Amino acid sequence: QVQLVESGGGVVQPGGSLRLSCEASGFTFSSYGMHWVRQAPGKGLEWVAFIRYDGTNKYYGDSVKGRFTISRDNSKNTLDLQMNSLRAEDTAVYYCAKVGSIRAAARGGFDYWGQGTLVTVSS
Amino acid sequence: QSALTQPASVSGSPGQSITISCTGTSSDVGGYNYVSWYQQHPGKAPKLMIYDVSNRPSGVSSRFSGSKSGNTASLTISGLQAEDEADYYCSSYTGSILDVVFGGGTKLTVL
Numbered sequence: 001q002v003q004l005v006e007s008g009g010g011v012v013q014p015g016g017s018l019r020l021s022c023e024a025s026g027f028t029f030s031s032y033g034m035h036w037v038r039q040a041p042g043k044g045l046e047w048v049a050f051i052r053y054d055g056t057n058k059y060y061g062d063s064v065k066g067r068f069t070i071s072r073d074n075s076k077n078t079l080d081l082q083m084n085s086l087r088a089e090d091t092a093v094y095y096c097a098k099v100g101s102i103r104a105a106a107r108g109g110f111d112y113w114g115q116g117t118l119v120t121v122s123s
Numbered sequence: 124q125s126a127l128t129q130p131a132s133v134s135g136s137p138g139q140s141i142t143i144s145c146t147g148t149s150s151d152v153g154g155y156n157y158v159s160w161y162q163q164h165p166g167k168a169p170k171l172m173i174y175d176v177s178n179r180p181s182g183v184s185s186r187f188s189g190s191k192s193g194n195t196a197s198l199t200i201s202g203l204q205a206e207d208e209a210d211y212y213c214s215s216y217t218g219s220i221l222d223v224v225f226g227g228g229t230k231l232t233v234l
Contacts, residue, residue, distance in 0.1 A: 035223065037169075044126070044228040045161070045169065045212050059222065100174055106216035106223055109159035109174030116168055 002026040002112045004096050009117030016086050016121070022079040022096030022114055030054070030074035033099040035110060036081050038092035038119075048094070049081065053103050063089075086121045093118050127152065127213055127226035134232040140201040143229045145213030146194060151224055153194035157216035160189055160198045163228075164209045172211075173198060200231070208233040 008020040022034070036048040049070040050059045058070050069082040079096050093116040100108020128146040135141040145152065145160075152158055158176045161169035171180050173189035176196065186201045196215070200207055213226040 037225075045163075045214070045225040047214070047223040047225060050223065061222070095168060100171070100180075106155075106157045106159075107175060109157075109171045109180075109214075110161070110169075111171050111174070111180060113168040113170075 002098065004098065004112055004114035006094065006096055006114040006117040009094065009119045011120045011122060012086055013123050014087060014121055017082070017084045018086065018119060020081040020083065020094055020096075020117055020119070022081075024077045024079065024096075024098070027098070029072075029077040031102050033103070033105050034070075034072060034079045035097045035099065036070060036079075036094060037097055037110070037113075038090075038094045039116075040089070040092040043092075046092070050105060051079070052105070083119070086119075088121050091119060091121045127215060127224055129211075129213060129226035129229045131227070132230045132232065134234055135200075135203045136234045137203050137205065139203050140199060141203060141231065143198045143200075143211055143213075143231070145196040145198070145215075145226050147196075147215055147224070148194055151215040151217040152191065152196050155216045155218060156191070158189070158191060158196040159214045160187075160196075161212045161214070162207075162209045163212065169212065203233050205233050207231060 003025045051070045067085045095116045096114045097110035098112040100111035160173040163169045177189045
């Protein structure tokens with residue numbers, strides 16, 4: 001069965017850095033695009049970043065562009081999110097999500113989500 | 124990246140039908156058939172309920188259906204059940220520089 005397990009969350013000071021990871025299993029990881037989506041406490045979902053199935057293209061939401069970097073290692077079935085210059089407004093639960101259709105960006109929706117990892121930016 | 128517009132809340136009695144709207148623009152909802160709907164219970168990860176406007180993943184009840192007209196997509200839940208009480212989010216592909224945008228979410232209360 002498909003599983004996505006995030007890790008790496010925690011408390012970090014403003015201006016600091018954190019690296020999130022998402023370990024995937026139960027499907028051919030190298031064939032699917034992957035996204036990061038976050039949810040601030042008590043708020044709605046916000047799209048953060050996307051990486052193509054082969055890692056050749058990466059896209060970011062305006063609020064994280066230039067500060068966050070998405071990457072993947074298809075040999076290890078892992079997805080990462082390097083977060084730099086963190087701000088209080090980056091405080092959220094971060095989810096990794098799999099695209100539903102093979103080699104697609106959004107077709108098929110986000111059919112599997114991890115359980116999320118909480119990032120708290122506070123001094 | 125403007126969020127899609129959803130009603131903040133909707134409610135219905137068990138057995139009734141409700142519809143949640145999701146309004147965007149011709150650059151997102153109206154321009155692509157990549158609208159999805161997600162159900163989220165408190166403290167849980169979102170769950171895909173509808174993808175590509177009107178397709179239902181295996182395992183999702185047929186009581187859930189999706190549609191789109193112009194720049195507005197809709198999620199209809201028929202035969203409301205207590206377990207349907209949750210937050211619902213729509214999302215759409217926006218095309219330009221591969222963006223994905225979510226709606227603000229709708230809290231469904233089953234009376």
